[in-house]
Amino acid sequence: MGTFCFCSLVASKFNTPQFVLPPTPRTQAYLPPKPKPFTSPPTTPIPETKLVVNGGSALSGHVTISGSKNSALPILAATLCCSGSSKLKNVPCLSDTRIMTSILESLGAHVMSFGGEIVVNTDGIVSVEPDSSDIGKLRGGFFVIGPLLARFGQANVGLPGGCDIGARPVDLYIHGLRALGATVELRDGKVQAHVSNGKGLAGANFRLGYPSVGATETLMMAACMAKGNTVISNAAQEPEIIDLAGFLTNCGAVVEGAGTDTLYITGRRRLYGSEYSIMPDRIEAGTYMLAAAITRSCISISPVSPRNLTCLVDKLSGAGCKILQLSDDILELSAIPRTIGDDLQGFSIKTNPFPGFPTDLQPLTMALLSTCKGVSVIEESVFENRMSHVTELQKFGAKIQVCGSRAIVSGKGNASPFCGSQVIANDLRGGMSLVLAGLAAEGITEISGISHVDRGYESLEMKLQGLGANVTRTTS
Ligand SMILES: CC(=O)N[C@H]1[C@@H](OP(=O)(O)OP(=O)(O)OC[C@H]2O[C@@H](n3ccc(=O)[nH]c3=O)[C@H](O)[C@@H]2O)O[C@H](CO)[C@@H](O)[C@@H]1O
Numbered sequence: 001m002g003t004f005c006f007c008s009l010v011a012s013k014f015n016t017p018q019f020v021l022p023p024t025p026r027t028q029a030y031l032p033p034k035p036k037p038f039t040s041p042p043t044t045p046i047p048e049t050k051l052v053v054n055g056g057s058a059l060s061g062h063v064t065i066s067g068s069k070n071s072a073l074p075i076l077a078a079t080l081c082c083s084g085s086s087k088l089k090n091v092p093c094l095s096d097t098r099i100m101t102s103i104l105e106s107l108g109a110h111v112m113s114f115g116g117e118i119v120v121n122t123d124g125i126v127s128v129e130p131d132s133s134d135i136g137k138l139r140g141g142f143f144v145i146g147p148l149l150a151r152f153g154q155a156n157v158g159l160p161g162g163c164d165i166g167a168r169p170v171d172l173y174i175h176g177l178r179a180l181g182a183t184v185e186l187r188d189g190k191v192q193a194h195v196s197n198g199k200g201l202a203g204a205n206f207r208l209g210y211p212s213v214g215a216t217e218t219l220m221m222a223a224c225m226a227k228g229n230t231v232i233s234n235a236a237q238e239p240e241i242i243d244l245a246g247f248l249t250n251c252g253a254v255v256e257g258a259g260t261d262t263l264y265i266t267g268r269r270r271l272y273g274s275e276y277s278i279m280p281d282r283i284e285a286g287t288y289m290l291a292a293a294i295t296r297s298c299i300s301i302s303p304v305s306p307r308n309l310t311c312l313v314d315k316l317s318g319a320g321c322k323i324l325q326l327s328d329d330i331l332e333l334s335a336i337p338r339t340i341g342d343d344l345q346g347f348s349i350k351t352n353p354f355p356g357f358p359t360d361l362q363p364l365t366m367a368l369l370s371t372c373k374g375v376s377v378i379e380e381s382v383f384e385n386r387m388s389h390v391t392e393l394q395k396f397g398a399k400i401q402v403c404g405s406r407a408i409v410s411g412k413g414n415a416s417p418f419c420g421s422q423v424i425a426n427d428l429r430g431g432m433s434l435v436l437a438g439l440a441a442e443g444i445t446e447i448s449g450i451s452h453v454d455r456g457y458e459s460l461e462m463k464l465q466g467l468g469a470n471v472t473r474t475t476s
């Protein structure tokens with residue numbers, strides 16, 4: 001492929017080959033990542049941010065759903081495929097999206113953001129090695145490996161972070177990139193990939209061993225610039241895959257089958273930046289529906305695509321919630337008991353890849369089920385270690401027993417409400433399940449570790465306050 005032939009390799013002081021693009025008027029030389037200044041450990045403890053919830057009252061009103069985190073991250077990575085500028089609208093303002101833009105900047109991209117809009121110009125890319133400390137802070141940062149390899153023929157990317165909910169390997173990404181013709185090795189804690197034939201990636205047919213969301217997205221981006229045709233079978237079918245395909249198609253890519261289990265991609269030599277609006281966050285929408293249910297309230301939410309939340313809507317309707325579609329993208333959920341003694345009935349769920357029950361809503365659903373009537377069984381089949389919220393929910397009085405990947409929840413029913421508690425968020429959705437429990441609990445709940453929750457919920461306390469909740473952020 002042309003782009004790789006123009007590239008040069010220079011040995012760094014560690015003798016690791018570093019990739020550089022030819023000098024351009026804006027980028028005269030390879031700029032290594034700036035060394036972080038050494039700072040001695042602070043002598044005074046850093047103040048800890050907590051969320052304080054004074055719970056036990058009903059919510060009401062309307063909440064506006066932000067753009068999707070899990071769409072914004074791969075689409076920000078996909079801007080690396082494009083010459084020129086891409087303008088992304090409805091990007092949620094979250095710690096994860098801020099880190100993702102720093103990753104793009106560490107490669108030499110020029111990023112400007114105004115409110116929910118981000119403009120990325122990747123014409124000045126000078127490095128294919130993003131800052132590893134940033135990559136280690138989120139899962140989405142690793143997705144840049146696909147675009148970098150496809151456009152520049154080389155990528156050295158540290159191992160990703162993200163929620164600590166399982167081993168989360170990257171073997172499927174590596175197998176897929178190898179199928180497209182890359183040489184990929186794990187060296188010095190980084191996945192080091194290059195195209196050795198000097199011609200770039202080549203289209204291929206391959207089947208993913210599991211419909212991994214991130215691997216599907218990464219390989220889709222790589223295949224969009226590979227020579228020839230690619231067929232990815234057993235692909236993830238999540239709505240975020242459709243959103244990424246929408247952006248890539250806008251940029252000139254040819255992708256068919258997004259949202260089904262088979263993707264057909266015809267590679268293009270160049271893609272061009274375009275304007276695109278990120279879809280609404282279906283997990284945030286589901287979270288607010290569950291917030292209304294756990295507080296036995298009535299709220300409306302928009303914009304939301306009910307077809308992206310079919311499993312949750314069906315389960316909540318079966319439990320006794322009244323869900324009305326007020327217009328194309330507005331839902332109203334009422335969980336207000338119709339008679340004294342009336343209450344929501346528990347239900348069982350098994351998490352699965354889309355269109356199954358979303359794993360990201362599992363901890364939040366567990367909080368709700370702990371307040372419903374009867375025994376519910378939750379089976380987590382996507383991540384092997386996504387139960388760290390259980391011990392924290394138990395502090396509110398929830399009755400939950402874990403056996404392997406199953407949790408048996410003996411619902412307390414509304415007659416015996418949760419008690420406010422001091423709890424710790426250990427991951428994003430587990431942390432948010434504690435916020436929901438706090439909203440339902442009588443008295444004060446203090447949640448620490450709130451930075452996990454900030455990874456995925458824009459304007460959290462403002463939105464909850466808008467629904468009448470008594471929620472504040474404190475530093476102590
Ligand atoms: C940034 C982002 O979009 N995060 C979402 C994405 O994460 P992510 O893309 O990491 O999730 P995956 O679909 O890849 O992971 C699902 C399962 O596949 C396994 N696996 C994955 C890749 C691989 O190479 N090998 C392997 O074994 C994982 O360990 C996990 O057990 O989808 C998950 C499943 O809907 C969501 O919970 C996350 O919120």
Ligand SMILES: C=C(OP(=O)(O)O)C(=O)O
Nearest residue numbers: 139140162163360428429
């Ligand atoms: C698990 C999640 O995110 P990540 O993949 O970024 O860790 C999540 O959004 O619930």
